[in-house]
Amino acid sequence: MRPFEYVRAVDAGQAVALVSADPDTSYLAGGTTQLDLMKDGVLRPARLVDVTRLPLSGVTSTGSAIRVGATTTMEELAADPVVIERLPFIREALLLGASTQLRNLATIGGNLLQRARCRYFRDPAVEACNKRDPGSGCAAxxxxxxxxxILGTSDHCIALHASDVAVPLVALDSVVHVQGVDGPRGIPLTEFYRPPGDTPHIENVLRHGELITAVEVPLLPEGARSHYLKVRDRVSYEFALTSAGAALVIQDGLITSARVALGGVGTLPWRSWEAERVLRDAPATRETFRAAADAALEGARTLPGTAFKVDLAKRTLVRTLETIAGARA
Known part of the structure; x- marks a missing residue:
């Protein structure tokens, strides 16, 4: 690991000023991914600015939404009474996303910014990685x-976005609040991440030095039901092969409102507008759910090693929707 300077910020303004002034300075929160990448030599900041002591934690309710401080841990958010009652698929995603030990350390802001789980990105011995070294190629x-x-890929990168909780958050039209040298701004999560295109090293729309301060999460309407399903190789602490987070309002057998997002398949948390269009005003039947799954995976780009994900993702979404509709226990 490269030697680095450690600074504990006393307020958000100081933290933003320190990081914004130096491209070789980064923020430090839970550090559950960042420190591993530093040990492997993938990330090599000269200075880390610790923001964990700033007043950026906690969950507050506004009646129609909750505001989650950026340094709120995954475990704290999963235990929040409003989340348990009104946003159960967020709780499910959090509990499936990491071990208890990691959930007590990892922050919500850091989870949204976690780096790709691509084995080639995380191995500096692999030269061809456009995300780590732009223009070098993509070994994957x-x-x-x-x-x-298999969704949102390009000829330059097929790395997966691995966050579980980002899936229901993007389905809910959550807004990321940030503070920078030019002041605060809010960024819809659906616009926060950038697909790889020909610049896979640029993963989101944050300007260097902007600090995530909170995430605003709209509550589901009364009567909505939701579910997050994660399919993985093993039950204990494993990343998703495919996942789905969805919320439906069903009245008299018809779906009047639908929110759908997929994980384990996209270069970013994948909001499926296509599936939502199929579901709205349609009967809550298996045929409808299958049509929605087909629409969600339309245009998937596969390789021999990822072709299985198309059918698996469809099955994952259908089962999620069936669970919500009460067809499965």
């Missing part, structure tokens, strides 16, 4: 790609 495209993306 010609290598073993079972844990990679």
């Amino acid at each position: 495209i010609t290598g073993f790609a079972r844990m990679h993306a």
Whole structure:
């Protein structure tokens, strides 16, 4: 690991000023991914600014939404009474996203910013990684790609976005609040992440030095039901092969409102507008759910190692929707 300077910020303004002034300075919160990447030599900041002591934690309710401080831990958010009652698929995603030990350390802001789980990105011995070294190529495209993306990919990168909780958050039209040298701004989560295109090293729309301060999460309407399903190789602490987070309002057998997002398949948390269009005003039947799944995976781009994900993702979404509709226990 490269030696680095450690600074504990006393307020958000100081933290933003320190990081914004130096491209070789980064924020530190829970550090559950960042420190591993530093040990592996993938990330090499000269200075870390610790924001964990800033007053950026806690969950508050506004009646129609909750505001989650950026340094709120995954475990704290999962235990919040409003989340348990009104946003159960967020709780499910959090509990399935990490072990208890990690949930007590990892922050919500950090979870949204976690780096790709691509084995080639995380191995500095692999030269071809456009995300780590722009213009060097993508080893995953010609290598073993079972844990990679099939939606939102490009010829330059197929790395997967691995966050579980980002899936229901993007389905809910959550807003990320940030503070920078030019003041605060809010960014819809559906606009926060950037697809790889020909610049996979640029993963989101944050300007260097902008600090996530909170995430605003709209509550589901009364009567809505939701579920998050994660399919993985093993039950204990494993990343998703495919996942789905959905919320439906069903009245007299018809779906009047639908929110759908997929995980384990996209280069970013994948909001499926296509599936939602199929579901709205349609009967809550298996045929409808299958049509929605087909629409959600339309245009998937696969390699020999990822082709299985198309059918698996469809089955994952259908089962999620059936569970919500009460067809499954």
